[in-house]
């Protein structure tokens with residue numbers, strides 16, 4: 001094998017070592033990398049992403065690259081599959097502070113979510129590459145929702161086995177119904193032009209299409225309700241499950257150095273951008289790995305009544 005694998009302390013995710021991205025990646029190495037990704041969900045490549053070409057070459061080992069449908073941020077003209085996450089643009093979108101530290105404005109914060117969970121077929125994965133890092137903060141955190149499912153009690157597993165949840169696209173982080181930090185405030189909200197997404201219904205417990213393991217399909221940012229359940233019971237159960245999945249026992253937090261790359265399996269993980277001080281410079285490139293697997297179904301809009 002053309003690389004080594006090291007487990008990350010805490011048991012969530014792995015690190016790949018000694019992979020030379022200046023060389024071609026052989027089909028055998030590509031297969032080993034893909035299997036390691038499917039097996040672990042979160043793969044760290046420290047100090048290996050020296051260029052856009054390195055990132056794109058490595059990303060293509062895991063599937064076709066998608067162009068993200070939410071184009072509120074900038075893409076790279078020469079590489080449309082590359083999303084550019086840059087501090088100046090992020091500061092024009094949303095600036096946050098916490099009640100406990102009103103003078104510490106920060107940007108680039110995104111609470112726990114899985115990408116495109118508000119659609120019927122979310123992308124399979126994504127990879128971030130740090131180009132420039134802020135003086136402090138800017139970490140990204142991931143949760144393994146297979147580990148979170150495995151840790152549920154047998155009673156809870158039985159209770160949620162056949163439940164379904166509704167997800168809705170949430171245009172403001174402060175509108176999230178679940179998992180919200182009550183001390184989080186927004187100082188500035190810029191204009192965004194999002195496409196519209198109809199609500200979708202997903203299974204709450206889902207089997208990973210490749211490895212067959214059960215996933216707790218719970219993405220707090222876009223979570224609306226459990227279908228066919230009394231609202232107070234639904235809220236109570238979802239609060240319990242959100243507290244379980246986000247209790248940090250199942251998480252890995254990456255403190256970025258330039259040229260680090262982290263790949264995740266979006267079908268079985270949540271992630272959160274922890275934010276960094278307003279005024280700090282940060283530049284991250286992202287690729288998105290597609291995957292045409294149906295997980296949910298769109299809730300049909302009611303037909304318009306005849307005039």
Ligand SMILES: [Fe+2]
Nearest residue numbers: 113114115271
């Ligand atoms: Fe995301």
